[in-house]
Amino acid sequence: MPARRRRLRAGDHVSGWAFVSPVVILIGLFGLVPVIWTFWLSFQETDLTSPGTFVGTAKYSKMVHDPVFWQSARETGLYTLMFVPLTMVLALPIAVLLNQRVRGMLFYRMAVYVPLVTSTVATGIIFSQLANPDFGLINGALSKLGLPQQMFFQSTSEALPSVVAMTVWGWLGFAVIIYLAALQNVPGELMEAAALDGCGRVQAFRHVELPMMAPASGFLLVWLTINAMQLFDEVYVTTKGGPLHATTVLVYYLYTQALVNFDGGYGAALGVVLFLLILVVTLVQLWLGRRTSHYEAK
Amino acid sequence: MKHRRGRIFAAATTGLALAALTACSSGTSSSAGASKITMWHGYTDAEAKEITLLGKQWNAVHPDQQVELIFNGGNDGTLQKTLASFVSGKTPGVAYEYGSSVATLSKRSQTDDVTSLIRGTASFRWDDFFPAVQQAATVGGKVYGVPALVDNLSLVYNKKLFDAAGIPYPTATWTWTDFQNAARKLTDPAKKHYGWAYVNDGTEDTVWRYIALLWQAGGDILTPDNTKAAFDSPAGLQAMQLLHDMSVTDHSVYLDPGDQSYQSLFNGGKIGMLWTGPWDLASFDKVSYGVQILPGKLTHATISGPDNYMLFGKDGQQTGWAFLQWLTSPEVHLQFATATGDLPLRVSETKLPGYQTFLAKYPANKVFMDNLSLNVTKARPNIVQYPKISAAIGVAVQSVLLGKATPQAALDKAGAEVDQILAGN
Amino acid sequence: MTRRPSRLHLILIPLSLVMVAPLIWMVLLSVSTRDEARRFPPGLPSGVDWHNYVTAWTEGPFGTWLVNSAIVSLTCVVTNLVFCSLAGYAFARIPFLGSKVLFIAILATLMVPIQIIMLPMLIMLRQVHLTDTLAALMAPNLATPFGVFLLRQFFTALPRELEDAARIDGASRLRTLRSVLLPLMGPTLATLSVLTFLNVWNDFLWPLVAVQSPQNMTIQLGLQNFQSSHYSQVSVLMAGTVTSQIPVLVMFVLAQRFFVRSIASSGIK
DSSP: OHHHHHHHHHHHHHHHHHHHHHHHHHHIIIIIHHHHHHHHHTTEEOOSSSOOEEOTTHHHHHHHTOHHHHHHHHHHHHHHHHHHHHHHHHHHHHHHHHTSOOTTHHHHHHHHHGGGGSOHHHHHHHHHHHTOTTTOHHHHHHHHTTOOOOOGGGSTTTHHHHHHHHHHHHHHHHHHHHHHHHHHTSOHHHHHHHHHTTOOHHHHIIIIIHHHTHHHHHHHHHHHHHHHHTOOHHHHHHTTTOSTTTTOOHHHHHHHHHHTSOOHHHHHHHHHHHHHHHHHHHHHHHHHHHHHHHHHHO | OOOOTTOOSSOOOHHHHHHHHTTTOOSOBOOSSOEEEEEEEOOOHHHHHHHHHHHHHHHHHOTTEEEEEEEOSOGGGHHHHHHHHHHHTOOOSEEEEOGGGHHHHHTSTTBOOOHHHHHHOGGGOGGGBOHHHHHHTEETTEEOOEEEEOOOOEEEEEHHHHHHHTOOOOOTTOBHHHHHHHHHHHOBGGGTBEEEEEEOSSSHHHHHHHHHHHHHTTOOSBOTTSSSBOOSSHHHHHHHHHHHIIIIISOOEEEEOSSOHHHHHHHTTOEEEEEEOGGGGGGOOSSOEEEEOOOBSSOOOOOOOOEEEEEBHHHIIIIIHHHHHHHTSHHHHHHHHHHHOOOOSBGGGGGSTHHHHHHHHOTTHHHHHHHHHHTOOOOOOOOTTHHHHHHHHHHHHHHHHTTSSOHHHHHHHHHHHHHHHHTTO | OOOOOOTTHHHHHHHHHHHHHHHHHHHHHHTSOHHHHSOSSOOOOSSOOTHHHHHHHHHSOHHHHHHHHHHHHHHHHHHHHHHHHHHHHHHHHOOOTTHHHHHHHHHHGGGOOHHHHHHHHHHHHHHTTOTTSHHHHHGGGSSOHHHHHHHHHHHHHSOTHHHHHHHHTTOOHHHHIIIIIGGGOHHHHHHHHHHHHHHHHTOOHHHHHHOOSGGGOOHHHHHHHHHHHOTTOHHHHHHHHHHHHHHHHHHHHHTHHHHHHHHHHTTOO
């Protein structure tokens, strides 16, 4: 039998590699190689068209002394800190609402989900109109209520919160779906038992359902944070990073440096920083998630 | 420089349809004998119709030098798309580019230096172009563009709003004070009426109106040898102060975020005065407006923003050059101007009999034409650092208009930045 | 228990309105006249002005853009289904040399967004003369690490006995995969299809970087390009925006459950 086993294994190696080779080639070529290349590019002075020259860590020291970089890092952080909690805090109660037995629930759900399939470009175009200071629906509503009208995307202090509101609208449906799926996984018996124990509906939610939302929350926290740090489309369509860099987030800055100013090395260096940030945030959150779910298991 | 994106109503952008039909022929193909090039443009409306017409005329009689016109989505994005095409390797033979883009593009190896073509072709008569046009195509003594458009800023005002406010119409001797007072009187927060509008997106569109103010006060952007910032000066401060007073103190300025909403607002009777060029006039179909030269301080200087057709690669030098010589010849360009309302590019166009037809069709353009010879006395510095300098000034103007910085602080910061940029940093 | 309308409607109705309002407003603007779209306070259009759609479609090649998007998205869906199934199966079932390392390497790229790799991608594609083509748009999405991960999870959870019988009968792995396992993979493949499609269809940054010619644009990039030349024609711009969103919106309304289940399963860890 040893001979046969060896033959089989050799066959396994061949078929295994044959099965994975398309994916390995494609992901290697368009996933792994470019990452390494980006690192290499960040040590170069290049306009992306002609071969670059090696400049060591010049691009990184430029970054340290670049006030716009620091501002973009701050705006990205602020955006993430507003966007992620807001989305999650709104999504959970909405998911609970949508989990009730009420007539017409299909329509309510559809209403909450539909922004999800609206593209980021369309979202940006629509919200530019809604938030237009002079003709927009939102200011129209404010003036009906006798409230002062706002500048939204055109004000340095309101632009970033406006981007947050717009993107929360776009992402809420996703977070609700995740929470709703988690809620539907809560065994009915558990809730019934809680009811028998004399728990009110609210108490039952707090003691039975809420703890079981932890994995979904953990996933959302990681997923929304990673996506928040990659914000680009909506900014490109609405504010172009302005006014006065108030919405210049990291990826937008990367784009302008690499593909408007054609400082390819600097763009790559910004990409490396973004990569490391995403890596760190993900690892920290995964680690935290493991710790908290560990406590809850007890 | 002109911003075309707002100027479209029933635009027949035939170029786009053309582009869609002839998919796969982007870039350039030069099969044996016949050479075919692509030319990017951002023309819309009447201009799109006319350029398409001219393109067809040309192609019909030049089977060996075919030009395919491609509408690239608007002139605002052209520089970016051109630079991206250098990266992708699929560069058009010719592209319509803003004057402020020449310096950036002149640094790139793909861009054709057309000095020898222009000087070596006597029939082209380079000296016939208005001086502002020649300057705008020249960087460091070399010519990088074939003139495509010339314009300048004048004061366009809503007559009805002036009548209602009981203010006499602007005159050619108006001062900054007259202008500021009129703007204040025309402003009515309850009705959302503004005296003036200012494009506040921080781009060159923000900067060039400030430059006009700076020149009027007797200042300049850079020192004559282009080595240091010169706008951080008393003249620069006066100009900044006027913007501050009107925007922050009087609240008489509508700040346009760069989506050209000032056009609809002016056309809807919400804005009293604009500083704008001939390209906007066609969109003002609902108001009765007048045109006057800009108000003055020491002078009534205005700024011209000529645009160019720029040539790329070998294709640009051959077929592109042949086509552009024809397109910018006096008779053909006057035909284009008469169809579109663009100003003539050459002095000789104003001597042709058709020029009177042009003026009869666009009476308001008389002010712009006079301005061109009287008040366009200076040009932006066409140096490679200009885009960065413009960005720094843009931030300064923006922060003053928004009340985020005092005029002096904004100037000091921008001045220091520009000095650094010029020092090679 | 007597059933009377739940008080929850009092929350659900305003909530739904807020969520749908932007889209309704988009549709209303798209049938407004130019003046109706630019007035204050804003209001409902007096009639339905379909003309904006005619204008949008004559001024922007929306048809070409929609077809381009469909070609790019559907190609990526097909390649993902095939390649990720093969790889997912191999990683779950075939003990081959280096499988662990390869799988971890592939998983690691899950965390690499296009923003980080787009510059080298651009340089690579130029060297093979593929920039400004539909192929360039497909390249980064032909096989996704998420797809490999999803399919591997699926095969790992599947009882081994299912395929053992076929294997003992001498069927090759490929044959087993095709005739025994494929019929079971329906829901998972559907999920992968929906997510890949949505992802590629709505992608914006990569098309923006990779393509310049209008005839090679996808619908999202085309729409943005259209926006930059139609700022002041709000109604026409909105007609274009509605056009760009209709295909996915219709699919979503028809197959809501299906979409939702797919998206929910992207949350599986």
